[in-house]
Amino acid sequence: MAPETGLLNAVMTGVVTGSIVALGATGLALVYDIAEVPNFAHGDLLTLGAYAALLVNKPNTVPGLELLAPGAQQISIAGSGVLFALSAVGVLGTIYHLGGRDALYGHWWGIDVSERLALTVHIVVAGVIGAIVVLGTPSFGAALLFSVVLLGATVPLLESFIFRKFREKNIELALMLVVSLAVAFIVRFGIQTIFGGSIRFYSVETSVPFLGGEVDLTLAKFFDFFITSEGLFFTLQETRGGTSQQLLAASYGWIELGVILLSLITVAYVALDRRSPAAIIGPRLTAALSSIVIVIIGATAFWGGANGTVPETAFAATRIRISPLRVGIILLAIAMMGGLHYILQATTLGKTMRATSDNRELALVRGINTRRVMMSVWIIAGLFAAVGGIMLGFLFSSITINLGFNLLLPMFAGVILGGISVYGAILGSYVVGLAMEIGIFAIPGLSATYRIPVAFVVLLAVLLLKPEGIVGGS
Known part of the structure; x- marks a missing residue:
């Protein structure tokens, strides 16, 4: 079904x-x-952010920039220089908004530092981000970084001038x-x-390497859930080209689910109740250990129910589409x-x-630089x-x-x-x-x-x- x-x-x-x-x-x-x-x-x-990404992802479709892009997703040396300059200036411009020249000299850091060192660090960071954008062109990641840098520098201009x-x-x-x-x-x-x-x-x-194979980021996956008198069943389906392929089937009995739920409640109680014996090791360590235990319980339960079968009948069934x-x-x-x-x-x-x-x-009045804020x-x-x-x-x-x-x-x-x-x-x-x-x-x-x-x-x-x-x- x-x-x-x-x-x-x-x-x-x-x-x-x-x-x-x-x-x-x-x-x-x-x-x-x-x-x-x-x-x-x-x-x-x-x-604006969505269109700005086109300058990196599809430079030949941007009016003016297509002269510096010989192919659909290619960029010339001159075009690379333009993208590098825009990215580096965008980073420095964003920092400049935090206090003008003083910000470039590191006065926004909140610590005492040499002005020359701060300016050098800012220039290096701008150069590195510019290089990442140029070397990553026309990848989607580089386009995302470029758009973030560009809007970080241009959006504050609305505040300054308007x-x-x-x-x-x-x-x-x-x-x-x-x-x-x-x-x-x-x-x-x-x-x-x-x-x-x-x-x-x-x-x-959209296809990216994953665990020795490839995963299509946009390909739909379907989780099918079945509730029966015996327990909870679910399968993972993948639809490609009109055909459906079952990737995983798992089944969990009601007693098994009850034990898992009781275990999770117990771990949560130990982690949150200050009166519990585990509280003597400190709240942070207790929370970290509890998180590890919860992950172990969840992983064990998940793989323990793998290799299940699909029931022929069910009280209720539903499907979730995800990618x-x-x-x-x-x-x-x-x-x-x-x-x-x-x-x-x-x-x-x-x-x-x-x-x-x-x-x-x-x-x-209390000395907060509200303009920087x-x-x-x-x-x-x-x-x-x-x-x-x-x-x-x-x-x-x-x-x-x-x-x-x-x-x-x-x-x-x-x-x-x-x-x-x-x-x-x-x-x-x-x-x-x-x-x-x-x-x-x-x-x-x-x-x-x-x-x-x-x-x-x-x-x-x-x-x-x-x-x-x-x-x-x-």
């Missing part, structure tokens, strides 16, 4: 959608929370919104003027948000960002926008001029739903992503066109019950 996709598949797709929304909403929330800019141009910054000027005039929030709309149109039609309005595509080698690309997007989003969490909670920059968010005037916020927003735009273009297999704009409403929904804070925006983005996919699944007759309206129905319902958002006021 071959099960059909159901609720679990909608949840999985919603997590992928939520990860993409979160990459955009995180930067949007930072800018809104700290810089007080409802940046309606943020969606178009995602589009939004700061209006903020100094103490304009109202509604007027700042209009300003951001104007910037959005300028960015969007600027991209269209340079690249044209036609649909673009990345050229990506290495989707898993990669989820893991990348988690890694970036984990890195941002570390910055916010464990670094001096994070403390100053939180202080500026609470009260900018008080932070300035603002520029740091815009740099981080640019990095997240670049990654989000490229992942969006890779996932949908196409790049259009409205790529980021189509995601703008879900991003704002995630930010507002979460309570206009970074952590709230992350949580709200996943709620929006799940609502978009589960809503289409749960309501018969709805097409994918209604994904965003369904998300906003959930937004209104939550805000009616909790107007401050999910984590607002926390």
Whole structure:
């Protein structure tokens, strides 16, 4: 029997959608929370990041640069020089935003260091990143790095030349919104003027080496789950060219699953309860050892159920469609948000960002360089926008001029739903992503066109019950 996709598949797709929304909403929330800019141009910054990657991935399709690209994915020596210069200048420009020439001389490091040494380190880092981009052309990884560097240097210019000027005039929030709309149109039609309005595509080698073989990043895999009176069964299927191949079959009895669950609960209790005997070795070591034990239990249970069979009948059966690309997007989003969490909670920059968010005037009085904080916020927003735009273009297999704009409403929904804070925006983005996919699944007759309206129905319902958002006021 071959099960059909159901609720679990909608949840999985919603997590992928939520990860993409979160990459955009995180930067949007930072800018809104700290810089007080409802940046309606943020969606178009995602589009800019997606198109910037074409300069490396497909240089011959970029107007002007095609003269330096003799082939479809080839670059001449002169073209390599252009990419190297843009990458190196982008790195130095990003650092310059943190405090001008003083930043280049290492004054933003937070430690006493020779100005000559700091400048040398910055130049070397810029040269290394430029070399990586040139040597990696036209690979997707090099394109991603180039886009991140380019937006890290250009996005803060919006703060320097536009939004700061209006903020100094103490304009109202509604007027700042209009300003951001104007910037959005300028960015969007600027991209269209340079690249044209036609649909673009990345050229990506999707087959990568893995454990002595190859894995296609975009090839769909299907996990089929069967619930029977004997236990839980699942198989892993791969569909290629209209034919299906079974890669794995596993079965787990109910008693076996109960023992595994009880073991995991016991390990969690030992790790979390300070009164347990294991607490004497220290919380960090206890957590590390517990994690190792959980991995061992999980791996043993997984391989212990391998070589199972597919049941002929089942009480319930469902299928989850997944691919290495989707898993990669989820893991990348988690890694970036984990890195941002570390910055916010464990670094001096994070403390100053939180202080500026609470009260900018008080932070300035206490000696915090609020201008550097603002520029740091815009740099981080640019990095997240670049990654989000490229992942969006890779996932949908196409790049259009409205790529980021189509995601703008879900991003704002995630930010507002979460309570206009970074952590709230992350949580709200996943709620929006799940609502978009589960809503289409749960309501018969709805097409994918209604994904965003369904998300906003959930937004209104939550805000009616909790107007401050999910984590607002926390």
